[in-house]
Amino acid sequence: MSKIINNEKDHGQPHILVVDDEETLRYLIREGVERSGYGCSVASDGFEALKILEEKGADVVISDIMMPGMDGIELARRIKEEHDADVILVTGFADEYSYDRVIEIGVSDFLEKPIGIDELILRLRRVLRERTNIRERNRAEKELRGSLKKLRTAMESIVEAMVLAIEKRDPYTSGHQKRVATLAGAIAKEMGLSQDQIDGVRMAGMIHDIGKNAIPGQILSKPGKLTELEMGMMKEHSQIGCDILKGIEFPWPVAQMVLQHHERIDGSGYPQGLLGNETYLGAKILAVADVVEAMASHRPYRAAVGLDKAMEEISKHRGILYDPDVVDAGLKLLREKGFEF
Ligand SMILES: [Fe+2]
Structure with a gap:
């Protein structure tokens, strides 16, 4: 649970919570904090401090370590878990606490008693400055993520429009690219590729036959x-597909995957006759997904051969035409996991 800081309601002024079982020190620090223009609350132990944080929050908690009931270390741990506040710890027994251990909990600074108020305020200012910086950076990152998401959505819509354009002309393979994209993405996932790689393979699958737009219609639909x-x-x-796509700066090698989707790992494919180790993994995934989908569905020149035959084809040529890991992942999906297009 993360708390919203209340400094907005205090006219934008940061709010500090001082926790110490020693009353004199508590008020001495409070005076220094308020003189510096910050809002301040005080608590005499950890439980009271948590209650105040729950009710009105704080930007920074300055706490003693040695206190009855709950010590400052435990309080700091709870604050870092449950609240969005920075912590500065103060102790008269600095030798008993290792700096590393205290910082590890997420404490922003660590001071030894007796403390000079001026020194404490300087450290407090630094913590508040860093806090503002982090908050601004987070806001900027969030905006950037939002813009990237929009761009990605726009890119996907453009690709969808391209797909529609191809399918208008070649209704027989209508849906083929989408189904290849779905199967290729599922194989990539099954192989344990990262989400980004999966997205790239799927995107290339969506437009892998875009070059067919340049092939005469009577060839495409010839029975x-x-x-x-x-x-x-x-x-x-x-090659035409690659030429169409190579000018687009996709975040993945989409044009190359499209170029290579008919390559076979023994070098018998086209257009370049590449071997397995010369071909993008994404293209090897597309090759298997393409063959399976093509055999499993109807074409103008033949009825569907069927999924069983498709599985037989890729098992028979596993390690010869098709990458063995891709075939294994594909078979696992189709046989064991009941994958459907
Ligand atoms: Fe193709």
């Missing part, structure tokens, strides 16, 4: 087998 010439033209879609 029956393609001639060698037509097949040659069809194969150009990987």
Whole structure:
């Protein structure tokens, strides 16, 4: 539970809570704090301090360590767990506490008694300054995260629009890219890739056949087998896709993954005949997802071959055409986890 600090209601003036079982010291510090223009509350022990924090919060708590009931170390720990306040600890027995241990709890500063009020106020100012800096940095980071999220959403919408444009022209593979993207993303996840990598693979999957936009419609929807010439033209879609996308600065190598999605790890794929170790992992994932999806669904020139045949195809060529880890993850999803497009 994090508390909202109450300094706003005190006309923007920071509020300090002083905790000490010694009354004289408590008031001496309070006087110094108030003279410096800060609001101040006092508490004579840890329990009272927590109650005040609960009720009205504070920006900084200045606390003694040796106190009956709850010592300053325990109080500091509870404050760091339950409240959004900085802590400065003060002790007459500094030798008994290691600086590292105190700082480890999250305490901002540590002073030895007898304390000079001027020194304490200087340290308090530094803690308040850092607090303001951190708060401003957090606010800036939050704004930046918000802008990045908006940009990402815009990028996704643009990609969706591109997908729609392709599918308008090639209704037969309508949905193919989306389903490949879904399966490729699930395989990437199954392989333990980071969320960022998963997002990249999914994005490349969404537009991996964008180059088909440049292929004549009668080839795309031709029932029956393609001639060698037509097949040659069809194969150009990987390079065309890459050419279309390479000017876009995606946060992932989308153009390269699209270029390589028909490569096979033994070098028998196209357009470059790359080997497994020369191909992006994302492209190897797309290759498997593409084959499985294509076999599992209908095409103008043939009925669906079926998911069983698709699984047979990737197992048979595991480690030959397709990356073995990608195949294993894909089979696990389809066989054991009941993956559905
Ligand atoms: Fe393709």
